[in-house]
Amino acid sequence: MKNRxxxxxxxxxxxxxxxxxxxxxxxxxxxxxxxxxKGQAIFEEGEKLNGVFCVRDGVSKLSKLSANGKDxxxxxxxxxxxxxxxxxxxxxxxxxxxxxxxxxxxxxxxxEGIVDALHKNPNFTVEVLRHMAxxxxxxxxxxxNMSQKTVKQRIxxxxxxxxxxxxxxxxxxxxxxxxxxxxxxxxxTATESCIRIISEFKKKExxxxxxxxxxxxxxxxxxxxxxxx
Amino acid sequence: MKNRxxxxxxxxxxxxxxxxxxxxxxxxxxxxxxxxxKGQAIFEEGEKLNGVFCVRDGVSKLSKLSANGKDxxxxxxxxxxxxxxxxxxxxxxxxxxxxxxxxxxxxxxxxEGIVDALHKNPNFTVEVLRHMAxxxxxxxxxxxNMSQKTVKQRIxxxxxxxxxxxxxxxxxxxxxxxxxxxxxxxxxTATESCIRIISEFKKKExxxxxxxxxxxxxxxxxxxxxxxx
DNA sequence: GGCAAAAAATGACATTAATCAGTTTTAAAA
DNA sequence: TTTTAAAACTGATTAATGTCATTTTTTGCC
Numbered sequence: 001m002k003n004r005x006x007x008x009x010x011x012x013x014x015x016x017x018x019x020x021x022x023x024x025x026x027x028x029x030x031x032x033x034x035x036x037x038k039g040q041a042i043f044e045e046g047e048k049l050n051g052v053f054c055v056r057d058g059v060s061k062l063s064k065l066s067a068n069g070k071d072x073x074x075x076x077x078x079x080x081x082x083x084x085x086x087x088x089x090x091x092x093x094x095x096x097x098x099x100x101x102x103x104x105x106x107x108x109x110x111x112e113g114i115v116d117a118l119h120k121n122p123n124f125t126v127e128v129l130r131h132m133a134x135x136x137x138x139x140x141x142x143x144x145n146m147s148q149k150t151v152k153q154r155i156x157x158x159x160x161x162x163x164x165x166x167x168x169x170x171x172x173x174x175x176x177x178x179x180x181x182x183x184x185x186x187x188x189t190a191t192e193s194c195i196r197i198i199s200e201f202k203k204k205e206x207x208x209x210x211x212x213x214x215x216x217x218x219x220x221x222x223x224x225x226x227x228x229x
Numbered sequence: 230m231k232n233r234x235x236x237x238x239x240x241x242x243x244x245x246x247x248x249x250x251x252x253x254x255x256x257x258x259x260x261x262x263x264x265x266x267k268g269q270a271i272f273e274e275g276e277k278l279n280g281v282f283c284v285r286d287g288v289s290k291l292s293k294l295s296a297n298g299k300d301x302x303x304x305x306x307x308x309x310x311x312x313x314x315x316x317x318x319x320x321x322x323x324x325x326x327x328x329x330x331x332x333x334x335x336x337x338x339x340x341e342g343i344v345d346a347l348h349k350n351p352n353f354t355v356e357v358l359r360h361m362a363x364x365x366x367x368x369x370x371x372x373x374n375m376s377q378k379t380v381k382q383r384i385x386x387x388x389x390x391x392x393x394x395x396x397x398x399x400x401x402x403x404x405x406x407x408x409x410x411x412x413x414x415x416x417x418t419a420t421e422s423c424i425r426i427i428s429e430f431k432k433k434e435x436x437x438x439x440x441x442x443x444x445x446x447x448x449x450x451x452x453x454x455x456x457x458x
Numbered sequence: 459g460g461c462a463a464a465a466a467a468t469g470a471c472a473t474t475a476a477t478c479a480g481t482t483t484t485a486a487a488a
Numbered sequence: 489t490t491t492t493a494a495a496a497c498t499g500a501t502t503a504a505t506g507t508c509a510t511t512t513t514t515t516g517c518c
Contacts, residue, residue: 064369066377067457074369089355090362095369118355125354126318126347132361133319139368140293140303140324146375147417148295151475180496188376190476195497211484212495228296380505409466419506424467440514441465459518466513473506483496488489 004028005107010056013080018127019117027113034106036060042098042106043084049094051110053083058104059166059176062096063185073186074142076101076176078166085128088114101178146188149226154187155197156222159207163216172208172215179212233257234336239285239309247356248346256342263335265289271327271335272313278323280339282312287333288395288405291325292414302415303371305330305405307395314357317343330407375417378455383416384426385451388436392445401437401444408441 005028011017016024033056036042042053045065059078063071074096077083087094088111117124145154159174166176178186184194198214201207206222208215216222234257240246245253262285265271271282274294288307292300303325306312316323317340346353374383388403395405407415413423427443430436435451437444445451 064373066373068377070377072373072376074372086362086365090359090366092366095366118358119351122348122351122354125351125358129347129354129358129361130319132358132365133315136315136361136365136368137319137321137324139365139372142372143303143368143375143417144293144295144301146372147301148297148299193475199497421507422505428467464515468511476503481498485494488491
């Protein structure tokens, strides 16, 4: 097998880089690489996870079903991100579902290697902790945005976020392509409202579209809108 | 000094219980106990914290100022909770302000003792990690509630939450007393809307009020409302 | 106890966003 | 290619919530 974690570029981006050589070797020996097709589920809300998933390629949406039957997308995970760690660490079933938004390649890492390293390698644990502290801070920001910003502001922000975090191609179109429904589920609004606002942004030339693809055209205008002028 | 952390009942509720005798002794020797008056700030958004605050008595609101000038209350911390750990762990300035909602007694624990234990005592680190994983999960739930539930549902839920987490006195009134503005800032709505809904709940006899105090009267009705009937 | 200031409450109105119903477009399958 | 289903879009309407203005009540203070 040539795909050793030790050589995996993706490790740069997550807490695994704080593991010792031996720990990483063990992880590498026990991991299973999977190919996931767009639209396929990686795990579902309520499941007990026996390990974590490390994203090598592609993007996954992490969402939670609300009482009214709508999915709320809480996070988008891409290259380097580890999914399911919360569940493994807290020894609870997951509170989120993970579904591929594009074709993906992920590595499943059985929890034993992770849990063991957590108890034996303080550097690794602190690294994971740091990462989680950061996630928590981001979650606070999301809460504030959700409750204090209008749908229009949240959609504008989402486009800027997507571009800054996942990049754009040479023509300026976002690398991640989400359906209108998914965008609506990210910002927490009705699909129709989302579509209407996208049309409006397009008419005002804040963004451009080509099929499902969306591109940021006028960053400043979008930014001003987010900040309330 | 008689207030040793080793004997502090509050420790039961937080990660400090995973510290070794020696570590705890050190923390106890370096801590400073403070009395905070209702309305007073403990720390402000953007500050660099040199330690964490352990709540011995009273309740504090943790909030974040949004672009439109409104405070969003992200969490209420009471007996046993540790505030500011995220900032210390991630070595970033705080993203939240902490203001006393009632008269409080808190212990300030300089970060050195904490950081040291994090690097040397894996049990402690894992305990902190577990706690944070739990907080993150809760934050996800808040995000979903904020975006998918109506203001009415969120207010109903807030009352149930306050009663379940902070209790009620013998007359059935909540132990934590928040101003209408604070309640509005917890659920993320305008103060007037909040007041209107409180009046409605009172008229329908879901809750009762006495001055600022609020009591849950019809738990089932509130619960049904939260769950969408 | 009386005064000033803050908090709570209410009404009228404007705005935002959800819902329902339907059409057009796109993508996928037979 | 044709057919069908899903996704994107549009319009009309309704419901929820925010805003502004004003009054009433409560609270802290001298």
